[in-house]
Amino acid sequence: MRQATLDAMDEVKRSLDGIEAARARLASRPSSLGGRGLDGVFTRYLDHGSKQLTWLRGTLGSATALAGVASEVGDSGMELGILQMTGPRLQAAMFGTLLLATWVDFLQLADALLRDCPTCGSEKLFADLHRVQSRMTPTLADLASGDSERIEAAATAMPVLMGELTHEFDTIRREARSAMEVGGKVMVAAQVMELLALISTLNMSLPRPPPAASTTLGMGLVMSSGGVIAGSRLVVSAEWVEMMRRLVQAGVISLPAVSAAVRIHGGQVMMAQANQDLPEGVREALGDSPEVRGMKVTGKAGAGMAEAPRHHVMPKEHREWFERRGFKGDMDIDQFCVRLEQSHHEAIHGGANWKLGRTWPREWNQMIMQLLGKSGRETGRALTRNEILNIVAENMKLYDIPMKFTKGRRR
Missing domain, CATH: 1.20.140 (Butyryl-CoA Dehydrogenase, subunit A; domain 3)
Structure with a gap:
């Protein structure tokens, strides 16, 4: 991948x-x-x-x-x-x-x-x-x-x-x-x-x-040994399709974006209606998996993301501490946010009782900074960026926090 x-x-x-x-x-x-x-x-x-x-x-x-x-x-x-x-x-x-x-x-x-x-x-x-x-x-x-x-x-x-x-x-x-x-x-x-x-x-x-021919633009794409075909026209190579398949399944590139690229290269310039199902041929070419079948062209609300809070896995109140260890620019801690359900977000900051807030000993921000501090003392030096990432990753798994990052807002 x-x-x-x-x-x-x-x-x-x-x-x-x-x-x-x-x-x-x-x-x-x-x-x-x-x-x-x-x-x-x-x-x-x-x-x-x-x-x-x-x-x-x-x-x-x-x-x-x-x-x-x-x-x-x-x-x-x-x-x-x-x-x-x-x-x-x-x-x-x-x-x-x-x-x-x-x-x-x-x-x-x-x-x-x-x-x-x-x-x-x-x-x-x-x-x-x-x-x-x-x-x-x-x-x-x-x-x-x-x-x-x-x-x-x-x-x-x-x-x-x-x-x-x-x-x-x-x-x-x-x-x-x-x-x-x-x-x-x-x-x-x-x-x-x-x-x-x-x-x-x-x-x-x-x-x-x-315009009278617009209804024919929805023809399916099919795979051949040479690539994806729209009608009799070669659209993209089989290698390109395989590359995109891997990126879609790994969540790097969205299927609606790949679908748009295939439509453009196939001359299917009118196929971008909001909330429509993706063309059958595109789904087949990219792998007809449940992930692909579930993909639609949709907006933020349609994806269920309108109210989901964004959780900084590296506490923003310790921004300067992380910056001194290499978390700047493209690796700024604002890049390492995850969307969580409201209840999940409250749970990791307050245990079983969200009212406890930051007083809970296993509250995420306190816990991760204590672990990072302890690891730094044990090594006798400042932790490297990669060492911090590995410690954060290990604990994200323990707290069932998905490692699918989105950009947060700096306040």
Whole structure:
């Protein structure tokens, strides 16, 4: 499962490298003889892509660092818990990279039209890119937020957004072709449009089905020896499916997010209705287990998480003590919270009688700090971060606290 997490990160890194190279090529190209290219007022759109690269690299670096910490922890349950902490970051990087690749497609389209279509107005292309950027911005902001709930919502809504972007891309292409034909440049138009169809990330869902055909978009996906097939189209490789299966079953990546990714790559851009059952073919491809069958696209309330308290397994009143031992940044103690039922939360802080509160000798906060202090005295030095994690993990098992961490709020 650790390897599946690392493989997923490597895949995103490779995609980012390719996107960065394509954006750099566009930025370094001189203007055409007519003085038209992605410079001047269009530079802001290249800069927009550069800004997205910055946060995507940071998010991926954060996930990689957490995976490295997980590999050094001795307790397998704690290792899994930390690997699960990479999930929101990995999802944000996966879907953010897809959106950035799409944005570079639009930049390549604009660059080609500025150079090869004199009849295509610069003002209109500028407005087109502004409109597309405006469509992407809210989702990119959610993915970059670091908030797991916003990231999940943005990921599961991505098929609809990709459908809108596909429509925008196809509209700009068709309008440009018409302008070229009116200008008598039919051969140039055909060549440019053919090139753009080949280079585009969006070619996986072009041409977009007409509205009357929307009912056919729910066709199931099936497994073949080569991967997942939607109709006659290869969607993703069998290796990708197996990697996602492991991550879903381990709780690193959510099945609704994986389902959204498969829908996008299969061109099923309209399948993201709230609270619907996931497509049968997706469930079968990812393993038709009870966990998968129980997965629905849902919000916080639908998942039963609206009122569940978040328990800091490392007491927040001792934040500075933990910070001196390496719990900073991505390993801040606010990252190590778990959602508990109200009764369970009261029980670990008050024993059988919640009114006892912090006076109960086995109250979690007192107990864990006493154990950590005792272990430090026995070793004759400050405990390392990994030693603390292993002690916390052992006692979480004794108190029946699940090692599925969520980010808490710093007060």
